[in-house]
Amino acid sequence: MTLIKSISGIRGTIGGRTNENLTPVDAVKFAAAYGTWLKAYSQKEKLTVVIGRDARLSGEMIQNLVVSTLVGLGIDVIDLGLSTTPTVEIAVPLEKADGGIILTASHNPKQWNALKLLNERGEFLDAEQGAKILTLAEKEDFNFVEVDDLGTITKNDSYIDIHIDEVLELSLVDADVIREKKFKVVVDGVNSTGGIAIPKLLEELGVEVVKLYCDPTGHFPHNPEPLKEHLGDICKKVVEEKADFGIVVDPDVDRLAFISNDGEMFGEEYTLVACADYVLGKTKGNTVSNLSSSRALRDVTEKHGGVYEAAAVGEVNVVTKMKANNAIIGGEGNGGIIYPESHYGRDALVGTALFLMLMSERGGTVAELRANYPSYFMSKKKIELTPELDVDALLDAMHNKYKDEEVSTIDGVKIDFPENWVHLRKSNTEPIIRIYTEAKSQAEADGLADRIIDEIKEVAGLS
Numbered sequence: 001m002t003l004i005k006s007i008s009g010i011r012g013t014i015g016g017r018t019n020e021n022l023t024p025v026d027a028v029k030f031a032a033a034y035g036t037w038l039k040a041y042s043q044k045e046k047l048t049v050v051i052g053r054d055a056r057l058s059g060e061m062i063q064n065l066v067v068s069t070l071v072g073l074g075i076d077v078i079d080l081g082l083s084t085t086p087t088v089e090i091a092v093p094l095e096k097a098d099g100g101i102i103l104t105a106s107h108n109p110k111q112w113n114a115l116k117l118l119n120e121r122g123e124f125l126d127a128e129q130g131a132k133i134l135t136l137a138e139k140e141d142f143n144f145v146e147v148d149d150l151g152t153i154t155k156n157d158s159y160i161d162i163h164i165d166e167v168l169e170l171s172l173v174d175a176d177v178i179r180e181k182k183f184k185v186v187v188d189g190v191n192s193t194g195g196i197a198i199p200k201l202l203e204e205l206g207v208e209v210v211k212l213y214c215d216p217t218g219h220f221p222h223n224p225e226p227l228k229e230h231l232g233d234i235c236k237k238v239v240e241e242k243a244d245f246g247i248v249v250d251p252d253v254d255r256l257a258f259i260s261n262d263g264e265m266f267g268e269e270y271t272l273v274a275c276a277d278y279v280l281g282k283t284k285g286n287t288v289s290n291l292s293s294s295r296a297l298r299d300v301t302e303k304h305g306g307v308y309e310a311a312a313v314g315e316v317n318v319v320t321k322m323k324a325n326n327a328i329i330g331g332e333g334n335g336g337i338i339y340p341e342s343h344y345g346r347d348a349l350v351g352t353a354l355f356l357m358l359m360s361e362r363g364g365t366v367a368e369l370r371a372n373y374p375s376y377f378m379s380k381k382k383i384e385l386t387p388e389l390d391v392d393a394l395l396d397a398m399h400n401k402y403k404d405e406e407v408s409t410i411d412g413v414k415i416d417f418p419e420n421w422v423h424l425r426k427s428n429t430e431p432i433i434r435i436y437t438e439a440k441s442q443a444e445a446d447g448l449a450d451r452i453i454d455e456i457k458e459v460a461g462l463s
């Protein structure tokens with residue numbers, strides 16, 4: 001299964017047969033469904049959609065198909081070219097556009113691409129809207145305009161600079177304070193658009209930048225998901241360069257991970273913890289993360305007198321809960337920072353600036369900062385799905401097995417034990433069950449994950 005249709009968009013591998021992979025036909029069909037839905041939703045005579053893409057190899061091809069399809073529907077397009085997910089998100093309201101599409105498969109390898117869909121606020125569509133687009137795509141019920149009514153294309157390659165200016169104007173970001181510290185930072189841009197945006201931001205903040213894989217060629221030098229096992233090069237480089245820390249982003253720059261000055265992972269889960277610690281120290285308020293995120297955010301929030309709440313996995317779910325909880329910062333434990341003063345979307349540029357402010361004011365090293373936070377360890381594993389596996393029945397069986405514990409079923413099954421937790425959920429973007437655990441030691445977290453995997457296999461008759 002290499003074409004995944006979900007309420008958040010369509011994602012798949014390039015090449016192969018239609019309706020089984022992300023072929024040109026599928027890209028056109030899904031873009032047409034989005035444009036058709038947007039025309040009905042907005043009830044406006046003339047629409048504008050912002051389009052941007054990461055640097056992956058198929059990006060230009062997919063972008064040409066999507067842009068031409070929207071033009072064929074009579075929709076005007078503002079083409080940002082090489083961009084980042086958060087840059088497109090801020091461009092939509094600034095341009096007073098009616099929607100946006102980001103062409104990126106995020107952390108997936110180079111053979112993947114995807115269409116991520118935005119509303120007029122530059123936020124991801126909700127489940128009901130996404131479901132309508134899927135139905136339209138299935139029916140292929142499209143009505144293209146006549147020649148005199150075709151849309152127009154306007155190119156605008158200035159938005160990464162505009163985005164950086166927006167970050168520098170945030171009330172809790174003081175560029176002069178950061179400049180005084182003369183930080184030295186190594187950046188791994190995984191040869192995508194983070195290699196453009198993050199160094200530019202850092203240079204504006206007076207940071208000495210050591211670039212690693214910052215050419216936006218789309219040839220990813222390692223698996224683009226910013227996990228420890230993929231980041232040996234930057235961990236070594238930080239130590240060699242005697243840098244203050246390292247920054248790693250994924251191809252579309254909505255996930256952010258730090259490398260401590262000693263070459264160790266700061267911990268992707270602790271990106272949000274650190275940024276929230278800084279923001280909550282300046283402004284009293286609440287936080288939100290998803291069910292698969294570390295308990296450390298809850299601990300830091302309560303330390304500052306705020307209220308923490310957990311949402312179902314998925315950016316749109318976190319944003320909905322943040323609005324309901326009046327959260328002043330939130331996000332996901334995969335290094336996604338959502339800071340509403342900027343916009344309701346995960347943003348590695350915003351996270352970088354907030355982290356630099358924290359380090360400027362706290363002093364000391366990044367390793368010392370990490371040692372001051374509650375110490376939790378996570379294990380992130382997965383089970384590949386096969387067509388004969390009944391995932392819902394498996395999750396129900398695990399729920400019943402642990403019904404005497406504290407269990408949440410708002411997104412898969414999360415079991416909270418007194419000293420640790422496990423979260424089981426079917427991925428929206430890959431044919432797998434994710435098994436996330438957290439405990440007070442890595443051995444305990446890994447052991448809990450392995451035990452749960454064995455129990456799932458036993459229930460499924462795979463052991």
